[in-house]
Amino acid sequence: MSIKEQSGAETNALATDKERTFKEQEAVMTKIYKDGFPAYVESLGISVDPREYQDNIYTAGSGILLSEKEFDDMIEEVKRNHNVEELKNSGLCFMCMDERTKAEPGVFTSHEGCGAVGIWVGTPEGAAYCEKNSLDPNDVDAVAKHWSKARAEKLGMKYKHLEVDKPDYHYGRAFYYLVINQFNYKALKGLPPGFTVSRKSFHSRSSRKQQRRS
Numbered sequence: 001m002s003i004k005e006q007s008g009a010e011t012n013a014l015a016t017d018k019e020r021t022f023k024e025q026e027a028v029m030t031k032i033y034k035d036g037f038p039a040y041v042e043s044l045g046i047s048v049d050p051r052e053y054q055d056n057i058y059t060a061g062s063g064i065l066l067s068e069k070e071f072d073d074m075i076e077e078v079k080r081n082h083n084v085e086e087l088k089n090s091g092l093c094f095m096c097m098d099e100r101t102k103a104e105p106g107v108f109t110s111h112e113g114c115g116a117v118g119i120w121v122g123t124p125e126g127a128a129y130c131e132k133n134s135l136d137p138n139d140v141d142a143v144a145k146h147w148s149k150a151r152a153e154k155l156g157m158k159y160k161h162l163e164v165d166k167p168d169y170h171y172g173r174a175f176y177y178l179v180i181n182q183f184n185y186k187a188l189k190g191l192p193p194g195f196t197v198s199r200k201s202f203h204s205r206s207s208r209k210q211q212r213r214s
């Protein structure tokens, strides 16, 4: 993630904002820690409408940390679970597990300040990719755009680089590890914001790696 220079006043305002957001979530997190997640969800008394779940595939950096083989395996697994044409036309979209972004159906996305891309540029694979494509490894957004656009083209999907809702800090408090095709915690009022990984779309070895890197 790129570090922006901030004045003292801006830094203080940010710290206060972050503190306030965390405090707002504290009551929810206390209940979850005390009673467990299933009991908490039940206590919300909400009914789940699957039509509200956009069918997203969530991976760190839209899959940038996967090897070529792991990425192709994931696509095969996705195709087993979904209508292939949905990859190109409808509700299915690829995005980072970072939940601060808003996805559009049928789009392969990257997002600004992606931590996964920041990790990748420091790996031998990432460094080699940057060198081969004349990219500055410090320019994480440029690398994210280049890699994701190429993936989108390969899949025949549209591509979009997204701005994050709150670029200065991450307010996620939960990790949603999905073993079902579709889920969107935002469709269930009362669930804490967090990271999501589409476990169902991975070979077990890849999904453990995703979890370790979050």
Ligand SMILES: [Zn+2]
Pocket (backbone or CB within 6 Å): 060, 061, 062, 096, 097, 098, 111, 113, 114, 115, 116, 117
């Ligand atoms: Zn990201």
